[in-house]
Amino acid sequence: LYSGGLTNIVLPTAAALGTAGMGELAATNTCHDRQALFFRVRRVPLSQPLDTDGDGLDDVFELRHQPTFNPLDPSDGTQFIAAYHPTEILDGDPLSPVINADIGPFSKAGANTFPIGESGKTIQHPLRFKRVVWSLLETSQGVYDFSQFDSELAIARSATGLVWWAVYNMKGAGANSGTWVPPYLAVAPYGQMVNGTWLPDFENAFFKARFAALIQAISNRYAHDPRVYAFDMRAWGPYGENNTWRGPNNNLPPYSVSDQTKRFYIDLYRSAFPRQQLFVMIDDLYTVNYILNLSSTAQPKPIGLRADSWGNSSLDSYPAQFAAAYPASSALLNDRWKVAPVGGEPWGVGGTTASLFLAQMSRHHAALMANGNLGSPSDWSSSDQAAFRAAFATVGYRFAISEVTAPRSVRAGGGLRLTVSWLNRGVTPSYRPWRVEWRLYDWKGTLTWSAPSATDLHAVLPSTTALTVTDTYALPAIAAGCYTLRLAVVDPEGTIGPMALAAYGRVPDGSYNLNTNGGAVWIDVLPYSPARRSESATERLTHHENSSHKNSWAALLDARKAEGLHPD
Template sequence: MKSTWWIPVNVCALTLVSSLVSGEEARWVTVHPVEIEDILANPGMGWETFHRTAANDRNLPEWIPSTVHYLRWGWGELEPAPGRLNVELLDKVLAETRSAGQKLAFRVMCCSTTRGRPYHPRWLRDVGGRVITTRYGDIQGLEVPDLDDPVTLNAHLNFIRRLGAKYDGHPDLDHVDLGSVGWWGEWHMSNSEPARMPLPENQRKIIDTYLESFRKTPLLMLIDGPEMLHYATSRGTGWRADCLGDMGGFSRNWCHMRNAYPDTLSKAQAIDVWETAPVAWETCWDIRKWVEEGWSLRYIFNYALALHGSYFNNKSAPLPPGDEVREEVTRFLRRLGYRLVIRELRHPTMVRAGENLSVTMVWQNVGSAPCYRPYRVAFRLTGPSGKTFIHVGEKTVREILPGEVEVFTQSFMQNPPDLPPGKPVTFEEIVPIERTLEPGEYSLAVGVVDGADSQKPVVQLAIAGKDADGWYPLSRVLIASP
């Protein structure tokens, strides 16, 4: 015997199906939540503001949420005197970032291309460190630290260690770029003479020191240079590329999108790094340049999604006007990072206090990347008197992966396809029902929380029905007396 009916739960229309199971008296409910199209503000992904918080970014449209505030600092700004971190600056920015509802990401730089404004500390020579005078293209008289000099290298390594000792795992810190080396910390010294990149063994020492100093906060390696990109990513870092969208702005015969990125990622064996660590994109110039040049936004954004980006930084520049631009940016941000949908939830209509409630769920990631954090699926039962009971399950949403396309093939380079949704993932969870729970009908809500001891959801799902506390009441279950 089967019956089907429709009932409303909050704002979400749900299909509930009940049936007798194996001749027992239990009836089962199947719920199909409604998927939504909103751009979601979730931790560890999305639109980054640049050198200003979301609260102070006048170019951030109201329809774009941002959970990450991204900054770059010179070494000298963060260590104004030997051995002294500028904690006043760092703590102030962290507090401002938290107040804006964001987390901070940053990079340390050593080599500046602005004459008279070096990134290294002014005290470096005083402690015996070596500074080189070099050029960047036509810009002469640039001073940069020599990271092959033992005194200079040790001073910088000790700085990284102090930075990690103070801020690794800070609750307001999202990630840290593995920078320091090369112009702007990008791991290249292009158009420079006589300064060169540090020796490979010293580059590895810098990478190792970051890895030792930041064991909790994710690290993202800059993409220039396949040898060191492989060295860093094979040891657990993600990667960051700072020239998304370059379709020929530097040369008619070479560009980052069709030449540099395919070549570097392939040689570094870093194409599949996204499976374990995040990918961040920053625009070459900004989106206005892309539109002025007539470069396809769909091509660029599909490319970024196919490489499984989690973050996007437009340097807090204004967006170009026009409905087409907004449509393409919206389409992109709906897919960027993880985007979790509950396709189905199934459970018995009744359970006795003191027994277990069996819940089966089908999840799907329709975004471009995994959620790299060990967030867990949790359940909240709310009884007739308003009393709640929360159970945090064993399953983490890290297991829910996005779809894939083969990248850097001839057809991909001609026209990157839409990234398909990930394969549906079925979770089986057991919710123990306390024997002391009062009998009655309970609301069953689902949330994604940060760890076994957390009771507040931290992830927005791409389904309707979220309540004021971040939970998704999806069904009802009758709890009977023991």
């Protein structure tokens, strides 16, 4: 309801939720010194509420939580609000890097070649990469042995971790590399032995059918296990890296793979592992262009990119090479890190420059990086080792909280507004659908209330500018008392533990205290009081017009004493 003069009916005067029958709007806030007063009624959809008093709480929320809130009182949204600033864990701190199973440096075959984090400290990452050759998985036609995968999965379960797998059907292109296909396929016409290396015929219909049967068998056994996080889409060329390299001194004869066959292998993996994070090797430009242009309907989870040449200058020249072949898709390639992870492993000793490896982490937004191919620490100088440690600490996201605001006091059954300001100090967003939760713990440490935040961490891109999210809730009628406010970032599937943030204050259940240096934030919950016409002393204070009382914590304590409540 608006009031005013005949040509200026703009002052909000009353508000009420609509009813099925006769409703009433009572003008109580006219503030007009005139004899003639005119009124205007406006109907507003519940799904598109206004914030008439501009206090950050929409009118529908405030109407549903009267008398604690009033849609025409701007002061009730800011009463007794305090700001807190959690202490951030910076790079180089003893707790750096921040380790999470879905991001960062990961173990290649369980090895930790280099310490990651502070010098001399080794951290076992909970993501394990395992590659298994086809001949070990299929001992004879249609007979499978998945014991290696089972073993890795058991380790992941015991460590609350994840696995990333790959299947190889060809070894390297050098001489005497042997064969990685089952014996029944290591005969003509399914390929040829050249200088001691088996070169499969990747176009052969039977070869393709048997590889498809293998991938489907793996899918049937593991695709529904949430710990199987990722799968490489390896299918042709040396090490399945989607290239036709002939090896040193052209050890292998020229060979090619048709575009139709390239699509066949990609679509095979897409069909077999719809819930896993898939990665395609970037070597073949056609294949990369194909996956970049898949619609979100055809591929709901965007396919990630993998390069095994990090630390080498060839990786920096790749975007220009791709743009020359597929200019219309160049922007899709450059922005791929925003929707899907980019990762891989270093080129290796002799092809990796440590300082370049470090620079490429942020330049190409590395999300996952294997710690293999680097030999031993003695192969590198102390400055190179420091660069590797810094690079592994840089990989992936790194979420910090710059500020939290919360009321010092709320009433059980009333409204609760909380804000959190997020910073991403890393180089990628989060690609997993993490859920941010607010939690209240009673004086015994028992979780009493929790609710999801509207925060979407995938939208928190690397930036020096914080993204602030405001959440409003109707607090249930919990017992009065002093509660600790914490925040947790949890895996909706419950597969892995709560996310590690770049913040002090983590407690055993994975949630975080939100004050400086890991200290607690306390909220005083007042007794539940059903809506009534008479206001309590605390509510009178909340709606008091005297500005000297509006932000007075001492005045709130006096009000609690007037109600016969303990001020603590």
